Amino acid sequence: MNIPFLDNWLKRREPGPVTSPLAEALDRDPVGVGELLAECELLRARADRSGVALDDTPRSLQELDQLPPRWRDDPEELPWVGNDAGLYLGTVIVRNVPGARWHVWPDSGPVVRLASGREIQVVEAGLDWAMTGSPELSQVYAEASEH
Incomplete structure (x- = not known):
């Protein structure tokens, strides 16, 4: 029996690298993707309201570590703050x-x-920090800067 779509489905593809659109964009424009990852809009807004300037320095990570974790009161906001914290940590x-x-x-x-x-x-690391406060963002940075 000849079933064209089944024939195509059964044909084995040559193995190749698996990529994502973000990975492909990073290959083409690492600076632009770095800027996109650095946006962290929610975290920057929270920090600004608390008087913390996120200037992409290690000192700003120490200041973030000292913020009262009010985001833990909002289960919908918590993962977003954690994601932003991780991307900000990576940016620094x-x-x-x-x-x-x-x-x-x-x-x-x-x-x-x-x-x-x-x-x-x-x-x-950012999600763990947002949920529990540990590890501190400045601690993760310090360990990264030693290698």
């Missing part, structure tokens, strides 16, 4: 640690890859 690392750069895995999203090859799951 990429902009201040020599050789650090963004890398995107198709199945797990953006990470920061250090010059040593070590990868930091910054979004995961």
Whole structure:
């Protein structure tokens, strides 16, 4: 029996690299994607209301660590603040640690890859920080800057 769509479905494709649109964009325009990841609009608005200037420096991470975690009172906002905190942490690392750069895995999203090859799951760290306060963002930065 000849069923064209089934024939196509059964044909094996040559294995190739799996990429995501974000990974492809990062390859084409690393500066532009870095700027996009650095937006962190919700976190920046929260920090601004609390008098903390997010200037992409390690000191700003210390100041974020000192903010009262009022976002924990809103279960809908919590993951967004955590995601932004992770992206902001990654931005600070990429902009201040020599050789650090963004890398995107198709199945797990953006990470920061250090010059040593070590990868930091910054979004995961940001979510943990937003939910529990640990690890502190400044601590993650300090560990990244040592490698």
